[in-house]
Amino acid sequence: MRAIARHCAPRILGCSSRRALGARYMATQVKGAPLPDKPCTNYASVTHPEDPSSITQKVQEVLDRSNAYILPVYARPPIVLARGKGSYVWDVNGREYLDFSAGIAVNALGHGDAGVVEVLKTHASTLLHTSNVYHHxxxxxxxxxxxxxxxxxxxxxxxxxxxxxxxxxxxxxxxxxxxxxxxxxxxxxxxxxxxxxxxxxxxxxxxxxxxxxxxxxxxxxxxxxxxxxxxxxxxxxxxxxxxxxxxxxxxxxxxxxxxxxxxxxxxxxxxxxxxxxxxxxxxxxxxxxxxxxxxxxxxxxxxxxxxxxxxxxxxxxxxxxxxxxxxxxxxxxxxxxxxxxxxxxxxxxxxxxxxxxxxxxxxxxxxxxxxxxxxxxxxxxxxxxxxxSDEAFVENVRETSVYLRARLEFLTQWFPEILEEKVRGRGLILGLGFKDSSHPTRVVEMARERGVLLLTAGSNAVRLVPSLNIGAGEVGHAMDVLASCLEVLSKS
Missing domain, CATH: 3.40.640.10 (Type I PLP-dependent aspartate aminotransferase-like (Major domain))
Structure with missing residues (x-):
């Protein structure tokens, strides 16, 4: 955490491009992660469109089947996820998304974790279910x-x-x-x-x-x-x-x-x-x-x-x-x-x-x-x-949370007409409060159309609950996209 505290001092860097911190930011450490001196606008353009003309036949078939057979209790966007690895997921058309929602704070170790997969394979083939009639x-x-x-x-x-x-x-x-x-x-x-x-x-x-x-x-x-x-x-x-x-x-x-x-x-x-x-x-x-x-x-x-x-x-x-x-x-x-x-x-x-x-x-x-x-x-x-619970893992969670909060605090300074002054929450369960309650849903949609998955919370907040092993570069990219969305929103 001291490394981040030093980094949050006067040494401020400009807006980073997506690849600036390494390929897909996998395993990027928090130490030395850059802080921007102005809002990023690199992601103002939509890269993952969701308009009807962008829905492929493969996606439409899945949507039609769901509409026909599944209870309609979820309001879901027209994307169909196919696989995931680390903090990334891909849809059936091969489009990549940075998952900054972690399955609603569930995927603490990200998607497709090798250790989790091995435990699944081993125990699914030995003893899957016994009921509570017996001990295991x-x-x-x-x-x-x-x-x-x-x-x-x-x-x-x-x-x-x-x-x-x-x-x-x-x-x-x-x-x-x-x-x-x-x-x-x-x-x-x-x-x-x-x-x-x-x-x-x-x-x-x-x-x-x-x-x-x-x-x-x-x-x-x-x-x-x-x-x-x-x-x-x-x-x-x-x-x-x-x-x-x-x-x-x-x-x-x-x-x-x-x-x-x-x-x-x-x-x-x-x-x-x-x-x-x-x-x-x-x-x-x-x-x-x-x-x-x-x-x-x-x-x-x-x-x-x-x-x-x-x-x-x-x-x-x-x-x-x-x-x-x-x-x-x-x-x-x-x-x-x-x-x-x-x-x-x-x-x-x-x-x-x-x-x-x-x-x-x-x-x-x-x-x-x-x-x-x-x-x-x-x-x-x-x-x-x-x-x-590993000490090194927990320390990285703490450092990452400090970096994420620092990035969010920049957003509140840059967009005071849109955002509440104070970042909500603790650790890696954080929220941005919006002055207009119609904005959080719109920002989540805009971010998704730019390849980042976020969540709303309550009546007026965007929720940030990424995987606990997310890298600093992934945090940086998500914040750059979020800043771009807020920049577009501020001009609309």
């Missing part, structure tokens, strides 16, 4: 790695450097494996509801299943996204997602991120669970303040509510440590962390990581899944997490 060796190894890394780096109530060799012989935490982030959040809410009933019964002397139990309320926050199944959707506060499917589960209250004043009235004795993203992803790349998370933890402790951190998008080293909350003091840690997106680099897997004191209420039959924690998914997860 990979789930325990992945769970142990998740817990020991959390204890080493801090999180879930463990101070950095905690030992997993506890005096009572237990690990201090437990893991439940699911198939997705939505399922992880559903599982976490289900566990929290059970804890609430147990705590209510202990306080009142009544049975846990007594219908008089009112410790069932759940608190979430505006701009949250926790999934689209009925429970997760109930705590995902976007009316566009919720309204068509009401009524949702009752007893959900909505607060505002970083509002400490309202916590006392928001979270009360009836609250069984509070769920929050330390860095909101889909909702606009809004980061929770450490002081607010500590206040949230304190209020949950006062009323006996379970605190859940949804780190599905911001966790697993995207902010430069295993958890976004690893940098927060222990008195701001959650009881449960939900995990998914990058854990197996694109193979479906999710997980619920919880403190032993929470896990003890769950017994045989209280939760389950057919496919969750399969041998293949867990073997892939162990391989990917082992690589993501």
């Amino acid at each position: 060796e990979h789930a325990g190894k992945l769970a142990e790695l998740l817990i020991t890394l959390t204890q080493k780096e801090g999180g879930l109530g463990f101070a950095p450097g905690s030992s997993h060799a506890l005096t009572d012989g237990t690990s201090g935490a437990k893991v439940f494996f699911s198939n997705s982030g939505t399922e992880a959040n559903e599982g976490a809410l289900k566990v929290a509801r059970k804890v609430g009933k147990v705590r209510w019964a202990a306080a009142t002397g009544k049975a846990q299943d007594d219908p008089a139990c009112d410790k069932i309320e759940i608190v979430c926050f505006a701009n949250a996204f926790h999934g689209r199944s009925m429970g997760a959707l109930s705590v995902t506060t976007n009316p566009k997602y919720q309204k068509p499917f009401t009524p949702l589960i009752p007893g959900v209250k909505v607060g505002h991120l970083n509002d400490s004043v309202g916590l006392e009235s928001l979270i009360g004795e009836k609250t069984c669970a509070v769920i929050v993203e330390p860095v909101q992803g889909e909702g606009g790349i809004h980061a929770a303040d450490a002081s607010w998370l500590r206040a949230l933890r304190k209020r949950c402790d006062e009323v006996g509510a379970v605190l859940i951190y949804d780190e599905i998008q911001c966790g697993l080293y995207r902010t430069g440590s295993i958890w976004a909350h690893s940098s927060v003091p222990v008195d701001g840690h959650p009881d449960i962390v939900t995990i998914a997106k990058p854990l197996a680099n694109g193979y479906p897997i999710g997980a619920v990581l919880m403190r032993d004191s929470i896990a003890e209420v769950m017994t045989a039959g209280t939760h389950g899944t057919t496919f969750g924690g399969s041998p293949l998914a867990c073997a892939l997860g162990y391989h990917v997490l082992s690589r993501l």
Whole structure:
């Protein structure tokens, strides 16, 4: 990081061409990466047109088949991807795109990674699926790695450097494996509801299943996204997602991120669970303040509510440590962390990581899944997490994030009439806020037409969540294209 800090000083270089930092920028290091002195306009022209006249017969056949047979719940551009390697993907016509979205923060090691491919080949040919009727060796190894890394780096109530060799012989935490982030959040809410009933019964002397139990309320926050199944959707506060499917589960209250004043009235004795993203992803790349998370933890402790951190998008080293909350003091840690997106680099897997004191209420039959924690998914997860947690890899993530933020800060200075002054987010989950809410979608389209894949977030932001091993040159190229798009937009 010091190398970047020096480089961000007065030594400023001009706009670089696409090939200036080496062929495809593969494995380009952050150290010495150039910073521009003016917006790049090299990519003002469209190179990947999407107008009807550019759609080939091969593409049209795929689109027609999809339209005929696939539920139309996705608004997708008329491109058909065929293969990927590193941070690049190619469509069926051979056009190359720099994937700066990483499959929505999933492909932490990029596309076509040789190590991931080898694990897939090996384990698909030995033991693909067993169900959870039987043990297999990979789930325990992945769970142990998740817990020991959390204890080493801090999180879930463990101070950095905690030992997993506890005096009572237990690990201090437990893991439940699911198939997705939505399922992880559903599982976490289900566990929290059970804890609430147990705590209510202990306080009142009544049975846990007594219908008089009112410790069932759940608190979430505006701009949250926790999934689209009925429970997760109930705590995902976007009316566009919720309204068509009401009524949702009752007893959900909505607060505002970083509002400490309202916590006392928001979270009360009836609250069984509070769920929050330390860095909101889909909702606009809004980061929770450490002081607010500590206040949230304190209020949950006062009323006996379970605190859940949804780190599905911001966790697993995207902010430069295993958890976004690893940098927060222990008195701001959650009881449960939900995990998914990058854990197996694109193979479906999710997980619920919880403190032993929470896990003890769950017994045989209280939760389950057919496919969750399969041998293949867990073997892939162990391989990917082992690589993501390597110290050199993590340091490169941190350096790359500093460089990306520096490039984004130039954009906010060059285009103040279009962009908000402050870059949102942390690490490699960053966002550019726009003053006109119609601009993010347009910029994403413009960038795609110039060969770079970006995402929107919330109502007024462009989201940047590249692969965690992306090179500095790839960052530079993406930022040059983005600057070109903003230059075109500013003149329109």
